[in-house]
């Protein structure tokens with residue numbers, strides 16, 4: 483059907499077009515960009531508050547669905563996202579931004595990506611002494627300078643660790659899933675889970691603290707076991723592989739995660755102190 487020009491009716495409304503992208507409209511939504519046609523009635527206070535409320539609640543239910551599937555159905559979010567089922571949940575990069583922001587609100591002790599001065603300085607006494615002399619600072623002053631700078635730099639570590647996980651997952655699962663981008667999705671979910679588990683285990687450790695004095699290794703063991711189980715299930719579900727191969731993938735991925743966190747933490751801490 484073609485649109486005929488209407489020369490005689492100068493007061494007629496323009497043929498309807500989307501105000502966002504200009505595509506012709508055939509209904510209350512644009513078929514090209516999804517924009518809903520806004521009418522005057524949309525600005526009544528009742529309509530506005532109803533829109534805002536429903537936006538808030540759909541955000542809420544979307545967030546809850548995302549959280550539930552991320553934690554209790556390992557691999558489901560990755561498989562859904564790869565298959566194109568994306569409406570009910572948040573995408574990997576939205577989750578990544580949200581969880582890392584939350585993570586950086588935690589007290590410094592729990593930031594796995596950097597070594598605070600009060601631990602790190604003991605490991606590198608000669609460099610600390612040299613820096614104190616060179617900058618004419620006390621140990622406390624140097625510590626403040628170092629802690630401030632290392633916090634900023636540690637955030638960059640997220641990307642190097644996600645990259646290491648992505649390339650490893652790709653190398654392991656290339657035969658099943660040759661596209662690197664699909665492994666980036668899996669790596670982002672696994673990394674978010676690694677950070678999320680720290681945030682879930684912390685309150686548990688604090689509760690435990692009331693009864694016995696928990697050791698660092700208890701939290702670490704719990705974290706690695708849960709993360710290992712999660713990664714095994716994720717690999718199994720997304721790549722459709724058997725248990726032995728999924729377990730092998732998990733061992734390699736956990737190894738790479740551990741090595742990259744450790745080397746990043748020490749690398750960046752050392753570089754920060756050295757460059758002061």
Ligand SMILES: [Zn+2]
Nearest residue numbers: 500503512515
């Ligand atoms: Zn449009």
